[in-house]
Amino acid sequence: MISRLAIEGYRSIRSLVVDLAPLTVVTGANGSGKSSLYRALRLLADCGEGRIIASLAGVGGLDAVRWAGPERGTAGGQRTEGTVRSGPVALRLGVATDSVGYAIDLGLPVAQRSAFDLDPEIKQEHVFAGSDPRPAGVLVERRRGAARVRLDDGWSDLAAGMHPWASVLDEFAGRADAAELAGTRRMLRGWRFHDALRTDAGAPARQPQVATRAARLDDDGANLAAVLQTAIEMGWDRELERAVADAFPGSRLRLPVVDGRMTVALEQPGMLRPLSAPELSDGTLQYLLLTAAMLSAEKPGLIVLNEPERSLHADLLPALAARIRDAASETQVLVVTHQAALADELGGLRVELEKVSGETRVAGREGPLDQPSWHWPRR
Structure with a gap:
């Protein structure tokens, strides 16, 4: 460590x-x-x-x-x-x-x-x-x-x-x-860094990808479905089910494979069919990407998350914090955030930065x- x-x-x-x-949770005002x-x-x-x-x-x-x-x-x-x-x-x-x-x-x-x-x-x-x-x-x-x-x-x-x-x-x-x-x-x-996970309409995670085992999440999140399926086959299916249930009560994750390509889909209460990856909201996709980063088969020495709360509704912060705390039991995690609610949910060691006469200090x-x-x- x-x-x-x-x-x-x-x-x-x-x-x-x-x-x-x-x-470790690094907080502070914008520009600190x-x-x-x-x-x-x-x-x-x-x-x-x-x-x-x-x-x-x-x-x-x-x-x-x-x-x-x-x-x-x-x-x-x-x-x-x-x-x-x-x-x-x-x-x-x-x-x-x-x-x-x-x-x-x-x-x-x-x-x-x-x-x-x-x-x-x-x-x-x-x-x-x-x-x-x-x-x-x-x-x-x-x-x-x-x-x-x-x-x-x-x-x-x-x-x-x-x-x-x-x-x-x-x-x-x-x-x-x-x-x-x-x-x-x-x-x-x-060390692994996650600050460029894409959730826009053209995000690779919204497109079918070749179905091959993946031990770690790509920088842009392209292999999201493969990382989640690998985690399931490694025996972490219950952890993944709990992650989805905490964030989206009553929902179930699906990872369909068609012609050797796989993608993510989400069954939700009251819906007659699963929502496919292109239909998922930015916040839902961001949460699934971060969950994949925490549950990946490869356990790095350090995971660094830069403003992971982007695109997330406040209601999802407790579920995200739970995923990060679980990961920190096996892997050192450093979170950089300006969201006080997430920092409070996470606990851990708080490092608050401030700017004094142009100089960053604790x-x-x-x-x-x-x-x-x-x-x-x-x-």
Whole structure:
């Protein structure tokens, strides 16, 4: 389970460290920084896939996402105007479990003489033991082009000339003497994000799809019927029946297969025929998609839901909260929402964000000393 998340120099986040629980609910007013926290998590997941440089370039490079406020933050709730940046540009992301963690430090090239000026460089990477990247706990260290691993008898070099866009998680994850790299990459790759589930008239989930087993829900929800049928055949039919009954009393889910293609349909009281997928309301389809995400056969290390209440009537929030709480008994779940009613139904650990002089902070914290312990390695 992820126990701690650290972000520095990203959008409205100058410096933020938060502890996470099996079920964490991130709330706050519009513009408080919830989306920044969510996107930072997605960037960390991109580290596991080896595409963080491309992801940053795709949104305009480091300059487009870096912290734009005063270098030293605010004092007494008042912004210091007219400050001049003296330190290097840095975007730092970190995550830790109780046993191992990962931190990455990205910056701008020293001399931008390339056609790829939007690409930042990886200045540092650290894999460490525990929940804080203190020097004594570092297991793998990468500083610019040099990387090394800590063995029982001291440090051993992994590389001396790494490319600035290459990550140690990709380059050395197969090394027997650096097993922590493979474990860290698996952890980051095991996260699932759901914020692009489509419910519009042309949504793939409304169209028949090839009937083949599916262990996880596609990003756009195209394989909805296959995920639900796979869950049924894995023995979770009662859980699915309860999910439908909680939200739509008296209704029954159907998953018809015609010519090797399957889709979803819903039998409802008083209706002479099931409603087919194209006839379902956006809210009904959204609820079924989220239910499929929670019941999928593949159990990831972390599920992140960004504003799952979209399109849902308030009456469906208790049923959705029940699905999320059930999932959190097996999988760590983080929910980002501005819907107070959903947050209250969910319970779990509440992290409320607020904007103070343009800077995202956790409500109730007076200053950096109130944050959980986290020591970024110095460049």
